[in-house]
Amino acid sequence: MSADFFRPGRTYAYDSTGFTAPELITLFRVVADTAHPDTGKRMAFGWLRVGENQAWSPYAEPADEWPACWTDVTANYGGQEDAPPPTLAADTARRAHLLADMTKVGGRWKSGTVAHWYANNGYTGLGLRAARHDLAVLRDSGAVVQHDEKGVRYFTAARPGVRRG
Numbered sequence: 292m293s294a295d296f297f298r299p300g301r302t303y304a305y306d307s308t309g310f311t312a313p314e315l316i317t318l319f320r321v322v323a324d325t326a327h328p329d330t331g332k333r334m335a336f337g338w339l340r341v342g343e344n345q346a347w348s349p350y351a352e353p354a355d356e357w358p359a360c361w362t363d364v365t366a367n368y369g370g371q372e373d374a375p376p377p378t379l380a381a382d383t384a385r386r387a388h389l390l391a392d393m394t395k396v397g398g399r400w401k402s403g404t405v406a407h408w409y410a411n412n413g414y415t416g417l418g419l420r421a422a423r424h425d426l427a428v429l430r431d432s433g434a435v436v437q438h439d440e441k442g443v444r445y446f447t448a449a450r451p452g453v454r455r456g
Contacts (some may be wrong), residue, residue: 297321297335297352303361317341319350319361323384328412336387348432351387385414386425390434390448399438399445402426 297303298321305317322337332353339350352361389408393400405422409415426446429435435446 296333297324297337297361299323299337300365301363302365304364305361316343318364319352320347325384325388334388334391336384338383349383349387349390349429349434351391353391382425386429388412389425390429393429393435393446394448397448399447400426400435401443401445 297319301321303319303321305319318340319335320338320340321335324333324335326333335352337350338347340347389405392408392412402419402422405426406417406419409417409422426435426437430437430446434449436449438445438447
């Protein structure tokens, strides 16, 4: 992918405060940059941290958000001491991709739906166990909401600005 978009291995900041308040800085560590197989729409996948003392969460960013609101700050925030282990890169990219599609498509997502999504998006060798795990990770991060009804469990993308719990 070209340099006019997020680059894997780089850290970007979104900060309207001019980098003067670390507790307000949003950092995005890019793990993967890819294009949707059907539409060609580009997405960057990785880890997002909002605020200095917050936990990293899976995240996806579409190309149409670049470059106006993001600044490459790898030199200042590129240290790996607080980054997730590199072995999680593939899982993170897949989960961020899944979350992006869940948000875009909407509806109810069950583990079987996610297993089919894996196959349709080139994630080979993954089945129901991986789907259940990915949905649980996204649920625990607050990105999706778990719904339990009699005889069925499904997940929906969390709506921005809606506080749960």
